[in-house]
Amino acid sequence: MAQDKYSAVWVSHSSMGDFLKCPRAYFLHNVYKDPKTGHKISIVNPALSLGSAVHEVVEGLLDWPAKARATQPLFENFNLAWVKVAGKKGGFESLDEEEKYKTRGRKMIERVMAHPGPLLNKAIKLPEHENGMPPNFYLSEEENIILCGKIDWLEYLPATDSLHVIDFKTGKNEESEDSLQLPIYLLLLNNLQKRKVTKASYWYLETDDDLKSVLLPDSTEAYEKVFDVAIQVKRARESNDFECRHGGCFHCKPFEKILAGEATYLGIGGYGQDIYYVKK
Numbered sequence: 192m193a194q195d196k197y198s199a200v201w202v203s204h205s206s207m208g209d210f211l212k213c214p215r216a217y218f219l220h221n222v223y224k225d226p227k228t229g230h231k232i233s234i235v236n237p238a239l240s241l242g243s244a245v246h247e248v249v250e251g252l253l254d255w256p257a258k259a260r261a262t263q264p265l266f267e268n269f270n271l272a273w274v275k276v277a278g279k280k281g282g283f284e285s286l287d288e289e290e291k292y293k294t295r296g297r298k299m300i301e302r303v304m305a306h307p308g309p310l311l312n313k314a315i316k317l318p319e320h321e322n323g324m325p326p327n328f329y330l331s332e333e334e335n336i337i338l339c340g341k342i343d344w345l346e347y348l349p350a351t352d353s354l355h356v357i358d359f360k361t362g363k364n365e366e367s368e369d370s371l372q373l374p375i376y377l378l379l380l381n382n383l384q385k386r387k388v389t390k391a392s393y394w395y396l397e398t399d400d401d402l403k404s405v406l407l408p409d410s411t412e413a414y415e416k417v418f419d420v421a422i423q424v425k426r427a428r429e430s431n432d433f434e435c436r437h438g439g440c441f442h443c444k445p446f447e448k449i450l451a452g453e454a455t456y457l458g459i460g461g462y463g464q465d466i467y468y469v470k471k
Contacts, residue, residue: 195335199336199337200335200336200337200424200425201327201336202330202336202337202338202417202420202424203325203338203339203340204371204372204375206221206424207420207421208371209442210420210424210427212442213435213436213437213440213442214427214432214434215440215443215446216440216443216446217424217427217433218433219232219443219446219447219450220232220233220446222428225465228465230459230463231462231463231464231465232446232465233460233464233465233467234282234445234446234449234454234466234467234468234469235280235282235457235466235467235468236282237281237283237288237289237292238362239282240276240280240282240292241276241292241293241295241296242361242362243272243275244273244275244276245269245272245299245359245361245396246359248265248269249265249300249343249344249359249396250343250344250359252310253314253316253344257312257313258311260310260311265303265304266297266301266304269296269297273293279455279457279468280468282468282469295397296361299396299397302396302400303396305400306400306401308401308402309344309357310344313347313349314344314345314347315345315347315354316345317342317345317379317383324339325339325341326339326340326341326342326383328378328379328383330378330417330418331418334421334422334425336418336422336425338379338417339379340376342356342376343357343358343359344358344359345357345380347386348389348390351387351389353386353387353388353389353390354384354386354387354388355389356373356376356380356388356390357392357394357402358376358391358393358394360393360395360396361397362397363397365395366405371417371420373405373407373408373413374408374413374414374416374417375417377391377407377408377410378410378413378414378417381410389407390407391405391406392404393405445469448469449467454467454468454469454470455469455470
């Protein structure tokens, strides 16, 4: 019998990351709904806002043929993207703080313009899913778990008719070796399209002109690694066990401030969640 996607447990890189950091933070960000609005809650912060604006501009190049990407007005596009995250909307406490982050973003865009590398080559887009959902597939029909995720860039490698996964990084820290990100990408691509993934890279836009190649995980190991966390999430939801392991931590305390009425409501976000600004 076909499973009901609406009753399934949906997991992603971000939601499983929330769970591994703090089950309480996972609950408040991914499960809890404000009884007054029926919406989930989310918090804006400068790092997320910077990443959102830069990703919007760089990933927006996918909307153009490869030969036209070099002529796109990326600085103009960045300024337009920044309007969406300016001020309190982006979690900035002052104009000075905002300008520091915006300057970082401009330098990243400048780097992309000066060193576009594979962005000028042919790229592949995964097909759109119904109801605007991100690319997804059943990680386990038996457990009714769906894995979803959005991949920044897929360069097409014609010599091997294969794909090169590229992930843009706007933070200051490098992705850890035990990250679930590449395993998730590999599983999504193996299940949603036919070409083989033969290469993967991170592009640290703040520091590096060139991409940093990373080893692709083994498909079986990738599945086991992702499923192990996904089933922990499902079991926690079944038992309603979402206690913070530290009695309140860096990850869950900002969400607790929302529940306590100590945050500023900013409006409804792109996925229908209530967006808040929480003072540091």
